[in-house]
Amino acid sequence: MIVRTTEVQNNFGKYLMIAAKEEVIITRNGVEVARLQSMEEVPEATRKESVVNEMPLFYDAKPKKATYEEFLKLTRNEENRYEYIDGQIYLLASPRTGHQYAVGSLFGILFNHFQGSQYTPFTAPYDIHLKRPGHDEPCVVQPDLMVICDLDEHLDDQDYYTGIPCLVVEILSESTQGKDLVKKLDLYMECGVQEYWIVDPTERKAIIYHFQDHKIKQTSMCKPPETAHSFLFEELSVELELLFKS
Known part of the structure; x- marks a missing residue:
């Protein structure tokens, strides 16, 4: 540990x-x-x-x-x-106020955007099991936010999700930034996540990675008053000023 x-x-x-x-x-x-x-x-x-x-x-x-x-x-x-x-x-340490503010604000945006569609947003705590190619044992992570596109297809008999989210969001904190920026970036890319958002409340910025074939295809970085745009979902955009408490 x-x-x-x-x-x-x-x-x-x-x-x-x-x-x-x-x-x-x-x-x-x-x-x-x-x-x-x-x-x-x-x-x-x-x-x-x-x-x-x-x-x-x-x-x-x-x-x-x-x-x-x-x-x-x-x-x-x-x-x-x-x-x-x-x-x-x-x-996982108890999150601070800026972290939770960003989580709540972004979840509201995702929930409204995907309401009525096949995509389902979730917040932590929610275990996601990811297995690297060629590895016997899975990794178990709890992303701050995620969007799942195949929920009904990958529920086991105990009602746990066993698939791979198409979009994952991590809100940076002092205790997790090394893990989120390096270990999880590599893990999500290698295991089939298609898009990874890293939101930094301290620096007031967002970094978006678009993965394809287990490699980084595109990336973008933006700060308020700019708007963050998803590579995966063309109509999904987020005004960054809404994510950070003033």
């Missing part, structure tokens, strides 16, 4: 309990700086006396990967939200 230093500081007892079961990687400004792990996983020769001697803090930039089954076991019946990308588990 990967978490930020501020999250660990605010919930240290919780992460000590988690570290008894799996390694917790701690990041600062997007850089991995430390890890919490059970003493059972530490060689005897490296163990030292510590105030917290059950799960000491070790500085190590190399994270330990988890299997998909381990991810499911950890997150089963959990109230917290998690993502699983290429063997790494990410705890």
Whole structure:
């Protein structure tokens, strides 16, 4: 699992309990700086006396990967939200006001635009399982917003969606920007998402990627008072001033 230093500081007892079961990687400004792990996983020769001697803090930039089954076991019946990308588990922090303002505003626009059509907008939390070509285990993500075009065709017997959204939106925050700009960009492109919007409330801008054949076909970047235009849906446009609180 990967978490930020501020999250660990605010919930240290919780992460000590988690570290008894799996390694917790701690990041600062997007850089991995430390890890919490059970003493059972530490060689005897490296163990030292510590105030917290059950799960000491070790500085190590190399994270330990988890299997998909381990991810499911950890997150089963959990109230917290998690993502699983290429063997790494990410705890999703509580979003700030600017983030939620952008999510709510954009969802309203998408809902009105696609109402009565075959396309269905959704907001997080909503698990999307994406499998990279040639990989056995899927990644599990919770995009901030998504547009699904084949909902009825890809619902399993437990009412979970098993397909690939045609359009995905991530609202950047300090804790997720590295993952959204790099890891998720690559994941969405490789797994068949057709369009990816990255909305940045801090910089007040939007970046739109149009994917085709698992490659970037087109991209655009705009700021208020400009209007963002979808490559995939010709009539979908968004006045960016509506997404950012003044």
